[in-house]
Amino acid sequence: MAAEQPKDVPTDPASSPAPVTGDEAAAPSKKGAKKAEAKAKKEAEKARKAAEREAAAAATSSGPVEDLAKDNYGEVSKDKKIESAIVNLRNVGEEHVGKSIKLRAWIQNARMQGAKMAFVELREERNWTIQGVVSASAEGEPVSRQMVKWIGGLKLESFVSVEAMVMKPLEPVKSCKVSGFELHLTKVYLVAPAPEMLGLGMGAASRAVGNLDDETASDAPAVEGLSISDGAPVASLATHLNNPAMHKRAPVNQAIADIRIAVEDLFCDYLRARRFKRFHPPSLIGAASEGGANVFTLPYFDKQAYLAQSPQFYKQIEIAGGRKRVFCVHPVFRAENSNSPRHMTEFMGLDMEMEIEDHYHEVMHMLEGVLIYIFGKLATEYREEIELIRSVYPSEEFLLPEPGKEVRLTFAEGQALLRAEGPPEYANVSDDEDMTTAQEKALGALIRKKYHSDFYVLDKFPVEARPFYAMPDPENPQVTNAYDFMMRGQEILSGGQRLHLPHELEATIRSKGLDPNQPGLKGYVDVFKSVGVPPHGGGGIGLDRVVAWYLNLPSVQLVADYPRTPKRLAP
Amino acid sequence: MAAEQPKDVPTDPASSPAPVTGDEAAAPSKKGAKKAEAKAKKEAEKARKAAEREAAAAATSSGPVEDLAKDNYGEVSKDKKIESAIVNLRNVGEEHVGKSIKLRAWIQNARMQGAKMAFVELREERNWTIQGVVSASAEGEPVSRQMVKWIGGLKLESFVSVEAMVMKPLEPVKSCKVSGFELHLTKVYLVAPAPEMLGLGMGAASRAVGNLDDETASDAPAVEGLSISDGAPVASLATHLNNPAMHKRAPVNQAIADIRIAVEDLFCDYLRARRFKRFHPPSLIGAASEGGANVFTLPYFDKQAYLAQSPQFYKQIEIAGGRKRVFCVHPVFRAENSNSPRHMTEFMGLDMEMEIEDHYHEVMHMLEGVLIYIFGKLATEYREEIELIRSVYPSEEFLLPEPGKEVRLTFAEGQALLRAEGPPEYANVSDDEDMTTAQEKALGALIRKKYHSDFYVLDKFPVEARPFYAMPDPENPQVTNAYDFMMRGQEILSGGQRLHLPHELEATIRSKGLDPNQPGLKGYVDVFKSVGVPPHGGGGIGLDRVVAWYLNLPSVQLVADYPRTPKRLAP
Incomplete structure (x- = not known):
């Protein structure tokens, strides 16, 4: 033997x-x-x-x-x-x-x-x-x-x-x-030890997701949702998310997570170096500030509570509280019954707010600065991750403007470009109405061709397209000192200057058909009445969207660690 | 003229x-x-x-x-x-x-x-x-x-x-x-411009809060709650919190906020340098994992959702997902009707979890390391803030052990010390029952005297005092590989090694009188069944408590940016 x-x-x-x-x-x-x-x-x-x-x-x-x-x-x-x-x-x-x-x-x-x-x-x-x-x-x-x-x-x-x-x-x-x-x-x-049979094998976990529809969601058996493409098994998004350990083990998904971490860290680093201070807005709030639509409501002892839809009010209290420049990374909750690759009911927001010295473009330039910084670092220091992700989810290189040649159009200029050079159905788009998602995408394509950039700013949104706290342009009260930032024709940031004088705030609230004394608004206005608050502005970024659009991923649910949708609360 | x-x-x-x-x-x-x-x-x-x-x-x-x-x-x-x-x-x-x-x-x-x-x-x-x-x-x-x-x-x-x-x-x-x-x-x-009269003047805002009872909470008129101490007006905690802009403008409160930011940043820096990766656990979850007590519940489309009481499950999925070492900074929700200076219904948690190579003390030492690093940095680089805070809220210097002389007692050793040298009412405390808050404080005083440290670890908690996922000590199944970290006799961190083999996990769940197939537990156990998960452990810190106990503040509500209690949801 x-x-x-x-x-x-x-x-x-x-x-x-x-x-x-x-x-x-x-x-x-x-x-x-x-x-x-x-x-x-x-x-x-x-x-x-x-x-x-x-x-x-x-x-x-x-x-x-x-x-x-x-x-x-x-x-x-x-x-x-x-x-x-x-x-x-x-x-x-x-x-x-x-x-x-x-x-x-x-x-x-x-x-x-x-x-x-x-x-x-x-x-x-x-x-x-x-x-x-x-x-x-x-x-x-x-x-x-x-x-x-x-x-x-x-x-x-x-x-x-x-x-x-x-x-x-x-x-x-x-x-x-x-x-x-x-x-x-x-x-x-x-x-x-691993089990005899995996719910999702490494092969399928490492390939692009197939069916994006999360219909089956969390109740479906883990192994469902496998199909065959080019002889290799392809798993649906639902199967991926129902097998979180294997989904997370796939190199492509770890690379996406690493890029997401980088975006958040770079955002914080850039602002911290410019004397911004971190704070934490609450998730539980006593009154729905934005009219009550799409807000989650829950019993709270003998009262009702709501889940915050944005840290807007709290960023402004920080400014009123003399903090000068603040940022936060925080969950945002939206009770919107949208089942699309762009929407989640809970997602991470990156937000900032700062005092304005002379002009609100100080804020806009700060936000442009932080995003261009992030994109620049990704393109140079995260090459390996990007290439790994591209081998699964192909994408064209994200085009950035040359320094000093940032692409900034007013909303009206954007609409004019759409009318002049866009598809025929946009020949009559109005300067006073917000763009649709399809219009935005068409404009993104035009701008890429014309300015060779996938990143640009649309400034001076019409009053109608903005919330009550937006500062009107002193030169033209039809538009606001507010902007959206776009990536590959999709919005990733919304921001602008806010009204800081209580009588102006009350007037705008009334002009929107709201009552400044209603719950959720009174507390807001009272802060501005309680002390003198300097002019300020800011913006908020959806973390998952920035990453998804940068990498051209088919869904933001591939970016979030634990995506939440109307159909998914697990794992 | x-x-x-x-x-x-x-x-x-x-x-x-x-x-x-x-x-x-x-x-x-x-x-x-x-x-x-x-x-x-x-x-x-x-x-x-x-x-x-x-x-x-x-x-x-x-x-x-x-x-x-x-x-x-x-x-x-x-x-x-x-x-x-x-x-x-x-x-x-x-x-x-x-x-x-x-x-x-x-x-x-x-x-x-x-x-x-x-x-x-x-x-x-x-x-x-x-x-x-x-x-x-x-x-x-x-x-x-x-x-x-x-x-x-x-x-x-x-x-x-x-x-x-x-x-x-x-x-x-x-x-x-x-x-x-x-x-x-x-x-x-x-x-x-500021108003004719402030709800809270800078004088009172800059002094220590008076009445800690937030009875009046957010419905009280802002100017109530002022009393006179030594000829100077003193405002109650409620008055402070009802006047957020003035409360935040007071130098002492800005210094507290700056210390809180430092603790969070130092925590993240230390772990990141050791290859820990950030992730974001969800706030909305589909099932209450810890038995359903003290959990906020809300309608979620056609289902029910819960607010997360801890990221425990999600930290472990990250480990199962091959992320090796992870940390997160995240809100924690507790629907506990406790009106005390130690409790809030929403607070920020700093959490970490890591693979264990040989022994769970690898994790304990990592957590000791990060906290001693934080305290060391505070004592040297945040002297000005600490002195400013002490001029309002006096405190003794926080004593740290010398490097290499960390204070580590087993739970049983702690109880023995209490029995031998503590107040007479603790002459018969048991090794199998968790300590009360009063016992903890008494032990903290004994340890300060004996070891000249305000920071120490209590290791090997009894099985009865730990949740089902705690790993029993292989040498002594009456105790667990789990520890609490203490500051000035108060708990700030709870952690330990977790069970990673599904059959052991199911057995312990049953031994606690729970059903491994119940909602909230089944999904948890299934992750460990779905793949092989390496041994791991971690711990969670309450950010506000660390800061409050370090500075000896009278309430954690002075640390949180927007404290939430059963009586307070505003601002």
């Missing part, structure tokens, strides 16, 4: 790796690395041959085999320890060749090759994968045939802790991101 | 400040500064004498006076411009003496001195104040008697834009933070 063969191959480096001195491990010379590489290749060849011999011997034996490698695999336990230090896959290099490392990873693939060899694909994080090889040694330890069989049968997406020697493969392993090295496994411990 | 006097004093520098060259303004020599200082003093003296002469002359005249200074004051308008550049008060220095600057500020105080001179206290931000002086010139411009009278009568907390020459006062102005300089006002424009 294999286990009874004499353990007389101590020179086989695959079974007893030469101890590594600390110095070698820390700073190997180039020469040393080459030497190690050559040695490793030789040894790999040797090991392979030994395995072949062993396989031939085993073929002639039979009966139960004592497992000499039993401590080197199996479910993790207290006495199953790995002494080698963890080396993250992004750091694996020539200096590790021929040395033993520890890795904690997911089984992305596992298969037997013959009876004594198994290959696994190990994923550590995002798309960082490496090939692992294991073959039973002639003497049955450190690797036995039972161990190889157990490894080859590991369920996909199980989490394992492995000890392995880093080797150079004979040819680059094209299927893995770490293609220049492979791992010869000496210990494999199962830390967390 | 004064206005008819010949305008023959062109050399009066108060009325026509010598133009400043760009170079002088940018980089004055020390010598230049001294010269300018001497010149400015002389000129101030001259101006004062001229004003006296003028006052004597005016005393003998009567009738309406043409106002030659009328363009230099009054309500701001398009043609009332100030050309000088803004200099922020924190930057005013010798190099500005004798030069004209622009300032935008609040009127903190205004009074006449005789008929031709007025003093104002101008506040720019937090406690940055400076004295402004204005006296009517003999020739009636640039400063007329009407202008002086108007300035002296400005309502407190109005917002003004001023042009002024920076001068050295004869004596330091003790009442102002900028005591070494004063401003000789040449233009004062009212940007936003």
